[in-house]
Amino acid sequence: MNAASSSAQLGAMDLYHALPCPEGWVTRRLRFFTRINKAQPITLAPEDEVSFVPMAAIGEHGGIQLDQVKALDEVGDGYTYFADSDVVVAKITPCFENGKGAFAKGLRNGIAFGTTELHVIRPADDIDGRFLFYLSISELFRKLGEGAMYGAGGQKRVPDLFIKDFQALVPPLDQQQKIAAFLDRKTAEIDTLIAKKRRLLDRLAEKRTALITRAVTKGLNPDAPMKDSGIEWLGEIPAHWDVMAIKWITPVLRGASPRPIDDPIYFDDEGEYSWVRIADVTASEMRLEKTTQRLSELGASLSVKRHPGDLFLSIAGSVGKPIIAGIKCCIHDGFVYFPRIPPELSEYLFWIFKSGQPYLGLGKLGTQLNLNTDTVGGIRIALPPADEVHEIVDWISGNVKSLDEIHERISNAIVRLEEYRSALITNAVTGQIKVA
Incomplete structure (x- = not known):
């Protein structure tokens, strides 16, 4: 111990x-x-x-x-x-x-x-x-x-x-039975409340996905003339938008790792570049602001350097999860990146990937989804003019923020209910509260 x-x-x-x-x-x-x-x-x-x-x-x-x-x-x-x-x-x-x-x-x-x-x-x-x-x-x-x-x-x-x-x-047997019956009843009530709140979270997630998907496929003008994109996940798009494969906009390249990755020579707590693991991206939302390790100058020279504002995408572990760098960092070959994406497109592409819709037909999200530079590069997206890109990004960011605030309040309520459930059980089985 x-x-x-x-x-x-x-x-x-x-x-x-x-x-x-x-x-x-x-x-x-x-x-x-x-x-x-x-x-x-x-x-x-x-x-x-x-x-x-x-x-x-x-x-x-x-x-x-x-x-x-x-x-x-x-x-x-x-x-x-x-x-x-x-x-x-x-x-x-x-x-x-x-x-x-x-x-x-x-x-x-x-x-x-x-x-x-x-x-x-x-x-x-x-x-x-x-x-x-x-x-x-x-x-x-x-x-x-x-x-x-x-x-x-x-x-x-x-x-x-x-x-x-x-x-x-x-306690005596009859008291044990009273306590068990009390906890059966009370925990069932709490679990019912928790289940209802989790269903609310599921509906919020569905609404979030639908909101993002509609914005990046239909735009913000409900009266805009439409045309068939010819792409299943896009459906009809505004007539003045273009359909582009990502590889036509930018190359899609893979990260790299120093080998062997566990050699301490590649790490330095004072290093300029953070080392990005899949777990760091999984734990982050839109922007990567911190990691648990930093690379030495040698380690960074053998990896792929990314800078604030750069978009990259996980193709291992949390497959398909996008992230935008908020710090200087290095990525390994469990990620792909987009070296020629203009800064104004990074957030737009982030929301496209975040919706999960471009992956339809490529496999199930999770371990069964197989992404690589070719499959990501071959994804076709609807691309509006630059001024609309900015409007759409701002609109999505504002609406998602509101949904995320609701999500946080519900999640906090679930945590409090679970804490209450745990305290109730402990207090009952140790005789610290009287049960009816």
Whole structure:
């Protein structure tokens, strides 16, 4: 355990030990009122079907997808067995992200097989399974678990001993059942509100795309005479606009990397040029203002230099995502760039790419979309006169800003609801609030 993890765990433990123990409750380690990672004999016939639960089926806040089934003799070795009313907790990163665990209920024939990267916690007769489940996704359990994790790099694990030795505040069975029923009801209400707000975000995203697409294909004058562009994604465009392949406007070139890229000789914290990774672009919106690394003079000389105002496009990772440089930077071969794009066209092309519409027919956005210099160069766009380009860019920027402000308010409301949900669960399972 590193120093940061140890400090986080100590802080969570201090918080835990500071909690008053309500009258009638007792402090017990999980190992004394549950069976942990111990399977029971299976009595089903080989042809009987059981639920099959890969890690991806364990969702946020204890969600579990049970739509996959397999015959028992088709499951094979190498899976964890669990049963109805068991609680499962992920063993590996991101095990504590958004309460990544589940309460097993509604399993086919009462049995499921899943990844071995699950801790299985089976409650004793005097423990309510739903109460135990809420305990396992409480903020307190997660904070202590994060502090106990071990392992190098991005893959860390929750040790068995953390699960076994976790000291829970346990009320009598009838009180556990009241708390579980209360949390079932309240979290369902919160989740309904969150779902509604997420649907609003989806509709906002659709409106944003439609707004951008209409502006870069139809212009701002609804009375302008139209003509058929001959391009499916463009449809009809203003009669005075041109249809141009991007390669007719500018060459489309690929970035470059110094090799081997992990050689420290290519990096310098005081270097003039920032080094752009896919993650930097993914985390940015319209303009790239910062990265986590800078190149040395040698490293920059072996890459492709870009300057404020330059447009480039990701063709790996977040495939198809455009970005405009706000700083001096260097790009690798996971990006393409446009060396002869006039500054006034950079933002216009940015919005065209941002709409995602030019990629229709090139593959599905994401890992299935295959972009390279030829496919990007071959994309045909509708190009208005320069004065209209400026008007369209200004109009899109203003309208998108308004939509983004609404998006931020809704997103912040979702965060507050999730924080309230987490605090409610923690306070209920530790007896800090009374439940009806």
